Amino acid sequence: MIKIARIEAFLFRAEVQEPVKTSFGSIPRRSALLLRVEDKDGAHGWGEIWCNFPPFSADNKMRLLETVICPAALSGSYLDPPDAWHALSARVHRWAIQSAEPGPFAACIGGLDLALWDLAARRENKTLRSMLRGKATVDSIPVYASGLNPDTAQDAVARCREAGFRAFKVKVAFGSEIDTRVVSGLARDLRDGERLMVDANQGWDLVEARRSVRRLGEYGLGWIEEPIAADRPASEWAELALLSAVPLAGGENVMGYDAFATLIERGHHGVIQPDMLKWGGVTGAYAVGREAVMKGRSYCPHWLGSGIGLLAAAQVLAAVGGPGMLEHDVMENPLREALGQPFPRVKDGMFPMPNGLGLGLEPDIKASAGWLLNRAEYRSSD
Template sequence: MKPSHIARIDIYVLQDDKPAAVRASFGTFTQRTTLLVKVQDQYGHGGWGEIWSGYPAFGAYHRAAMLERLIGPSALGRTLEDIPALQDEWETALLPMLRLAGEPGPIAQVLAGLDCALWDLAARAQGVPLYQLLGGQSRPLRAYASGVAPKLAPEQLDQLRAQGFHAFKFKAGFPEDSALDDLERTVALLADGEIAMIDANCGWSPEQAHQAHDRIRSLSLQWTEEPIGCERSPAEWRALRAASAHPFAGGENLLNLQAFRDAFEWLDVIQPDLGKWGGVSRVLPLAREVMARGLRYCPHAFGSNIGLGLAAHVLCAAGGDGLLEMDANPNPLRALSGAFIALQDGYLTPSDRPGIGVDPDEQGMGEYLRQHLIVTHAA
């Protein structure tokens, strides 16, 4: 059999105009989009990836156009013999756009999602789960509910528990002091064996972050995520980390390997997003380097079940005690992206189905499908 090569690329933009409100320090989601990419080989095998398009929602269309017009045509006919080399090649080819348009983020995101789809395709073509192709094995992964508001009624917390969650990441980084009061009351509701962490979404200035960490010093937290922005100086990060009683987490907004390595100095938990930078080709080696340095790898995932499935398989392959992030907010786009394994008493164990084991319903996307682009050779 000839080596698999890329024969067709399908790009799906899904949009929900009436999402459940999710307030973060940078704003409230009034729309949600999901950008999925499917790559098929000449034998009809298909692999899926997710290209980050979290905020603003209209960014999904720009990234879709980049894949359709810039990267997709040059990808057709390429074999899967060396997937990491393809990402390196395409990144080099896009240097003019990076220089002239100044868009390292969108470029990294499109290449990352495409890379993930190629790895899923390669695993499906060989009939093995992705974690096996990557040298790992299936195992129970402790998962946590992400995107949880700091003010949570007991019955709302019980609803999350009923979904199988026993770990929770609460939103933080808000300017009002009452948000920290809400956080303290909510964390006090947790039962023995349940754990909490907070995500400030870069919402505090260094001064505000110092004040907030003084307020929450007594709280039992796994980590504080992105208390300040990744653009802040190393000196500001070092000073804040030295004054904090909790480990620091971050990485979803870093866009090159050196930035991650620099952040090893002040981050205890490293959180690359597979659809935002690096894809499988770069995130898995990074995860292994993270753990070799005695740090913790916990993939960022706040989108569709495609992204969740990829994060779970790479976490299985990487090993370690990292936690799996799961968006706990209602999201119809997540259901349209395909079903994934359900939580069981706080843990998720990927199946042994080929690839990531997630298959979107391409015919059932209905009103949420706003754009479907196809890249293939002309008949």
């Protein structure tokens, strides 16, 4: 039984010299919204809430935690983390509709779910992956360098290669000339055993996507991610899957068990990429990952935030098993390492899994004090 006694929220923001550039806009600063949840016995766990875009979306979610999510969470008792996720999702369902903000509600509950899983695993003296799987799991997982901007991709790949990465993903959908030049140059310089993927971030309409998946697919890519908007009709995804010589990827902008079950069953996505901290938390992501792998797809969880979310994605991927790769943002972000200590270092294309309890890390709040914008605490009235 879990009875939450206290929830702390920490909002961090760091300015960076090189924004992350995407087809839908840029991310000029890096934010992180963390949760520390403590039960009545003093056990604790850490969670993170998705907030990288728009640039100040974390501020909205901080107020949502204060006014709605934390009071709801503190008022109940739960059998386990999945019970809490389902109970809270049901409780706030009408509020999310009324406010026209189902995404922020889902993100806050996803972060809380992660914190409760971390707490539960620590109480059981287990790693999160062993708590999920119930048996021995892998000690390292394949990883790829993500977030590469097209105008600095060559230098970034060289830097990431030195840091141990053997797979790389670059942003596209900046115009056919730019995309072709960047992708062809990176593909030409790949070494034996290395892989290249591209992410369009929903940047093409169907007409341009038809041209682009054929053209870019000729470079032997690992996948083409989100060539069109995530909510486009299945007929459009089906057409592009047939036209592309390489798998299509997506899932970070999909919400709900039914939506993921349909996406996996249709088979137009060869690579399934749920973002557990946009929707579902560990509870939803683990279920989606298992189903994806069982149906012959690759499971590559999406993440672009601090070290807490990165380790959560890694732990779930390790529990699900392959095939799949961990998305590791490599663009400038001082919050990534500081809010996840000890931070694992990539070696030979593999991400080493920590053996500490739960997520296997703790955020260094003191070392990150210079980036802390807001801190709040909520307690149970019991």
